[in-house]
Amino acid sequence: MTWDWNVFLTDDGSGRTYLQWMLDAWGWTLAVAGASWVVAMVVGALIGTLRTLPNSPWLVRFSNAWVELFRNIPLLVQIFIWYFVVPKVFPSMKELPSFILVVFALGFFTSARIAEQVRAGIQALPRGQRYAGLAMGFTTAQTYRYVILPMAFRIIIPPLTSESMNLLKNSSVAFAVSIAELTMFAMQAQEETSRGIEIYLAVTALYAISAFAVNRAMALVEKKLQIPGYIVAGVAGGGH
Amino acid sequence: MLGLDMSFLNWDIISKFVLKGFIFSIQLTVIATIGGIILGTLLALMRLSGKKILTVPATIYVNGMRSVPLVMVILWFFLLVPAGFYALIPGGSNYRAEISAIITFVAFEAAYFSEIMRAGIQSISRGQVNAGRALGMTYAQNMKLIILPQAFRNMVPILLTQTIILFQDTSLVYAIGAYDLLKGFSTAGKIYGRTEEAYLLAAVVYFVMCFGLSYMVKRLQARIAIIR
Amino acid sequence: QANDTIAKVKASGVVTMGVRDSSGALSYTLGDGKYTGYHVEICNRVIAALEKAAGRKLEVKYQSVTSQNRIPLVQNGTVDLECGSTTNNVARQKDVAFLYTTFVEEVRIAVKANSGITSITQLNGKNVATTTGTTSVQTLRKNERAKGIDFKEVFGKDHSDSFLLLESGRADAFVMDGSILAGNIATAKNPADYKIVGEVLSVEPIAIMIRKDDPAFKKLGDDTIRDMIKAGDMNKLWDKWFLQPIPPKNTKVGLALSDSTKAAWATPNDKPMEDYAKK
Amino acid sequence: MIELKDVSKWYGEVQVLNNCTTSIKKGEVVVVCGPSGSGKSTLIKTINALEPFQKGQIFVDGQAVHDPKTDLPKLRSRVGMVFQNFELFPHLSVTENLTLAQMKVLGRKIDEATKHGLKYLDRVGLMAHKDKFPGQLSGGQQQRVAIARALSMDPIAMLFDEPTSALDPEMVGEVLDCMMGLAVEGMTMMVVTHEMGFARKVGSRVIFMDVGGKILEDCSKDEFFNHPENRQPRTKDFLNKILQH
Amino acid sequence: MIELKDVSKWYGEVQVLNNCTTSIKKGEVVVVCGPSGSGKSTLIKTINALEPFQKGQIFVDGQAVHDPKTDLPKLRSRVGMVFQNFELFPHLSVTENLTLAQMKVLGRKIDEATKHGLKYLDRVGLMAHKDKFPGQLSGGQQQRVAIARALSMDPIAMLFDEPTSALDPEMVGEVLDCMMGLAVEGMTMMVVTHEMGFARKVGSRVIFMDVGGKILEDCSKDEFFNHPENRQPRTKDFLNKILQH
């Protein structure tokens, strides 16, 4: 098999080269992943916290249901349902751009996993921390805000790193709803140019670079948030 | 309701289109879980061995796999492994996509399982390790009899979560034309012009299976959990 | 010799046919590992000829392929002949060979019957659906530039998704190969709601794909197709698959034999798509 | 000042507090002891409502802990508590540990809170460590910071739950000294501990609890230590066990 | 029987053992004490090679621990060890805890191993709990099982690393009793502990270590407790601290 990297410099029919197109697509991948990350973190932190509340059985039930619902259906299927089925119930959602839909789908999907990690992080803290917060006169909300969450988040940075990398990789399903991101580029460009290997290689490399960047960024955050003298007991993470 | 028409999915169609994919998805999940855990445990042991010749390749392998999307790995494996390889497996050339998918999943999931097992092994306190050694056990005996049994039990919930993810990820084998559960539904939907209904049903089936699986394992876990 | 298919199947007794799970009437599955369609049937005839040449009965295996993997699979020997719906173009001819064109696809526009759209120029500013990973995307881009119009492309991940975009109103038109449009309309909930309109946006010869540099097998395949055309079998097959009801739902695709296909049959050839455009 | 009436608590079927009644007057130092699992921690935690209870009444400075209408955070802020495992907030510096609740709960300004907190830090002899993090201190130092943290809220009473049992033996002294100082100054204290030396030196009363959550003895220090003939057999058995070595 | 010569150990830059030299004769009970972080645990763990050391020599029953050719698992199997946190195997029943190493390391058959193990379980008074799991026992019971487990390997000597410091006070007694029984029967023992009562009753010698990993005192029990005038100031200070309360 012979390489033909010149394929990236050829015109794709609309006046830009495949290279330009691929870089645009990379931008979309990062945009989808970035926006979904924000949704996933906010919702995940909230749901994960709700799951650990004492004395609020209905909130706990709601958040458990959320997690089970969003983590037990494949992402591709979820996106499809957001895109085609939900608008049948709420016709106004038809007007939503697919970017927003995909951000919510990917964000909620990931939020279920982040919620699991947040819960694990909170439960990994000694019970005494909660007592200590309450005993100082903090309300439950204040106890979470000032005592529990800051520690829980530090503990779960390693699994959050994996989840963030997973989210980036999972953004590849956005092609299913017409986002011109890397996977769509790969599928389309290899069809047009018949240089599948070169295109896949380049796209794989861009994914790997992005995932690595996320990894480094999180490592930086971890270092920033490191507490002098504190030894973190890890919580494991899986996922993709 | 909602203008959906589920009637097209009768038993005939399910047995023709869906069942085959269902069986393959389950096969793939089971084999990849078992294979992935075995290979992953080996990788974890390599990474924890403290010997450079073992840790470096294992670390590169695990981090490499973890930074590439699964679809890409599936494609790469399928496209780059020479045909001759499949000839070595009995019946291999008939089920190329399927065999390729299985190998890819074992290799890929091993990277994730290895991280879980590594955390599991590290969660066993230094004291337990010392206790085994103090009784005269060799490194291998200590691993096999003391550390791994505890690490596995501690990690059951996370291994389970990973298996659920794995099961859902089997849907990505569409990239190489292997026939899985989702493809079973979507093919039936396409041929009968009932795409939406097929996806909705797929969602329900996946949910029931994943939820059921997690429920079952939670109960199993309660039984095998270490009393503390 | 790696590229001698006849010798290969003679030795192994097995021939592998690349098929698609849902490429309209050309190639699709009936479930249970059974595949059928216009192209599948032509391939069966080629295989019959191959059996004669090899002098033994051949076991036929099906390998479901996708647009991402079909070319590598032919190249690396997994698939002996690909009977999906592959466009014959110059770029692909660098990697694989094509038998004589069996079918000339015309890229058209499907719209809702009540939309009043009749031509591509009316799509200015509208949402136009097409499928990721197909040559139609490029066709659309070229048309956009050539005609100075601007539409919003929405991409389905496969044809049924793209059609769903049209059906659900997310797109105003679906630009795709005529046979695929016809096939999707035929299986739609209300086929009467849709129609195929407008000029032919591009013409693409569709052919059976085989390995490159295998003159003996190519000749065998080409001869089979030529003989089928001569004997009128091609016409019969067309009628069977595009005009009569087909399984599993017994719907009619209803796609008349086009002039370009007739022309291709008149002088059997394996010219790539680019040669058609020049006309 | 603190008053418990017939307090009972169950975890599911298991009763962990059984009709506990006692009261603590201003300035008293009450030592609670008893075997593991007898409900000492649970009892002390019911007083500032960290553990809910199903039956009975508790009044702290006249306020009803069992009343759902009571502002519990407010009530808790008036009772200081020190835990077995210190439970400093590990992500905050010593000074921040001392000031956070003052600011967020009592609404003090940062300057005032810092000044006030450091005053107590100085008292427990750790001024030099004010910018360190808990993880950088020894156990004994952490526990003294925890005491300063509780004191900086100006509590009307202090609760201690085995404050020295997680400490290395050579650090127990520094924490006990610190607590004795408080007792001598007249702080109202309830202390779960097995350090009988502390009870002997500064205790006013001793409560002995037995498994099942029953208060078996509740008498003055003098009576408790000097009149073994009046003690229950379980109490004597327990004292023998912990005093023998 | 156990002989340490100039043993030194570093963690990176930090020295945790500093030229430690001592020897323990058959039947001796040596008590090791000293402040936290002084290297007591490290020292005791070098003896059965759980901790490697960079300098010096250790001989156990004539075998050289520092010699890379020595079969360390074999050597370890001949020295019993008891840990601060018991370290029973939580996934195995009490009986399995007792028999596992006998079978896998000494190659005993299951019947023989069980019989032998239960003999020691009976000795520590826990025969009734033979089918329970460690998590179902109290701390004191767990530690007694841990002692039985070590004994069932028929060790030539026993090492104890703070065997009572993780226990509730009322359980300390039962474990110390059990250890005293062993000492009286003539077992060779090295015990890191702060229980000076134990040292007084059955110790033959006392070693005092100071931060930095130096052996500061190494003398007979009598000399150690009864001649404070001959002690180093650090030792006196430490003894004062732990004996005051």
Ligand SMILES: Nc1ncnc2c1ncn2[C@@H]1O[C@H](COP(=O)(O)OP(=O)(O)OP(=O)(O)O)[C@@H](O)[C@H]1O
């Ligand atoms: N969350 C809980 N769920 C069920 N039972 C509990 C819970 N917390 C405590 N218990 C039980 O309540 C009883 C009293 O516990 P508590 O911690 O108050 O005892 P304690 O006297 O403080 O013991 P220790 O000296 O070990 O601290 C024990 O039997 C304990 O097992």
Ligand SMILES: Nc1ncnc2c1ncn2[C@@H]1O[C@H](COP(=O)(O)OP(=O)(O)OP(=O)(O)O)[C@@H](O)[C@H]1O
């Ligand atoms: N793995 C390690 N890495 C670096 N330093 C260590 C490690 N393990 C122990 N140390 C250091 O070695 C020194 C001696 O530790 P060791 O556990 O032997 O002390 P110890 O006397 O047993 O203390 P304690 O009474 O707290 O158990 C301490 O300063 C400790 O911080």
Ligand SMILES: [Mg+2]
């Ligand atoms: Mg307690």
Ligand SMILES: [Mg+2]
């Ligand atoms: Mg130690």
